[in-house]
Amino acid sequence: MSIEQSVQLNFLSRADGSAYYCLGNTSVVASVTGPTSGRVSARHHNKCNLEVQFCPCNGQPTIEERDVECIIGECIEEILASHLHPRATILLNIQELQSEHEHQLLTASLNGAVMALMDAGVQMQGLLAAVTCCYTHAGVVIVEPTALELQESKSSLVFVLESDTANVVACYQQGRLSVAEYTAVLNRAIEAAKEVFQFYRSEMLKRYSSHGCIDGQNEADYDYDPL
Amino acid sequence: MAPLNSWEVIEPANYFKSFVDQSSRPDGRDWNTARPISVRVGSIGTAEGSATVRLGNTTIVCGVKAELCRPSLEHPTRGFVVPNVELYPCCSSTFKAGPPGEKAISTSQFLQRLLQNNEIIDYEQLCVVPNKWAWCLYCDILCLDYDGNLIDSSLLSLVAALLHLSLPTVNIDPDTEALSLSQKHTQKLTIKERPMSTTFAVYNSDIQLLDPSAADEAECGGEVSVVLMESGDVCSIRKTGGRQVGVLLPSAVSSGKVQGFISTAQSRLSGIHETLKEALELHASANRKEP
Secondary structure, three states: OOOOOOEEEOOOOOEEEEEEEOOEEEEEEEEEEEEEOOHHHHHOOOOEEEEEEEEOOOOOOHHHHHHHHHHHHHHHHHEEOOOHHOEEEEEEEEEEEEEEOHHHHHHHHHHHHHHHHHHHHEOOOEEEEEEEEEEEEOOOOOOOOOHHHHHHHEEEEEEEEEEOOOEEEEEEOOOOOOOHHHHHHHHHHHHHHHHHHHHHHHHHHHHHOOOOOOOOOHHHHOOOOOO | OHHHHHHHHHHHHHHHHHHHHOOOOOOOOOOOOOOOEEEEOOOOOOEEEEEEEOOOOEEEEEEEEEEEEOOOOOOOOOOEEEEEEOOOOOOOOOOOOOOOOOHHHHHHHHHHHHHHHHOOOOOHEEEEEEEEEEEEEEEEEEEEEOOOHHHHHHHHHHHHHEEEEEEEEEEEEEOOOOOEEEEEEEEEOOEEOEEEEEEEEEEEOOEEEEEOHHHHHHHOEEEEEEOOOOOOEEEEEOOOOOOOOOOOOOOOOOOHHHHHHHHHHHHHHHHHHHHHHHHHHHHHHHHHHHH
């Protein structure tokens, strides 16, 4: 079963890049500003500074949102070609619009952020895809579960995978699993990540073919296997 | 010749690499050697439960303060456990005074989720009167000396403090519904499982360092923490991204590597549990001597 996802790139007019990304019942808007000048105190002499702001759909950001910011920041910094912009700042704003559950929110935020960075044309060393998986008591791995499926499952995991070698960049697990079960989930997540990378690719092709940069008809000429 | 120390300051990455190239680390350990662990429970007399953990130079004190509060409407028969990690500037120059930083927040959140999602504690046991009174356990995890590997040490101190915890018995006057606490702390909390974490710092895709010190963490990309139950089941795997410049994805690990981490963590498990048991027995026997 394919992952239910959609995106609208260049969604915001004032940002350098933005993406309105929907994943299942979760939707987020991610916007990127920069590389621009930032706080002097946050400047690095050898790389750019990435600032992540995560806004929940209701209420003030709490400690949980700060944690999400940390996770996203650590992952994105991994792929950013940050050495190209010393002393600069890249601002990444993520606005939650609605969410199914916290795992999917993290997944959607990360994928949305990567798409917004692509839209902004920020140089990166690779791409990331986040995938939520859950392992049910019956031994079935569900990719992008609904809140109900999550509740009924034994364990839930978020994997952040990298496009070049399908290596694990980050992993967050809740609920116990045996080693064999864990491996099964990881393998399924790698399969699902391929689908997300394919989605990135087709969306970028769409975006640039409408600008006349790439002829959408000759998509096969640019065929490239992300994994 | 300039002293070795200035090399470390001027070119930290190069300095560190020269050790790693020799299958070693600046503190003399090889990649797969952990630092000695020492655990002491009952180190704070005023707290309901407490423990001190030392992992090499890393020193963590965990104190559990129990307060009676109202249970939430969602779960009227459950108490609360609130782990809170504090990293004050005195433990390392990398931490600043003021609101909690990223590391403290993410560690607190990690511990909170770990307790909640794995049925480690019987939350129902913390309820005194359904819908009225429940215990809220504030677990303050204080870092006195930070030398890396916060996850392992804070989790160990939290588990040890919760094992040491004894709550006062609550007496309820049937007529006035007034509460009174007995002076004797007797009620123990049932800890169903004892999760233990093993952390690796990822230097690159080939080299991972077990039990990283602060110097190792500074030179490495991400960290992988494998939390295992006593049975060896994977309770949680937490892998953070790294913060490095110019090298292509240094801290990403292949799925095969993840299995290696799990098996290394499993091999360390019995030693850590043994240390914890010894500390608890030592405390219990000391208490018997002076009633």
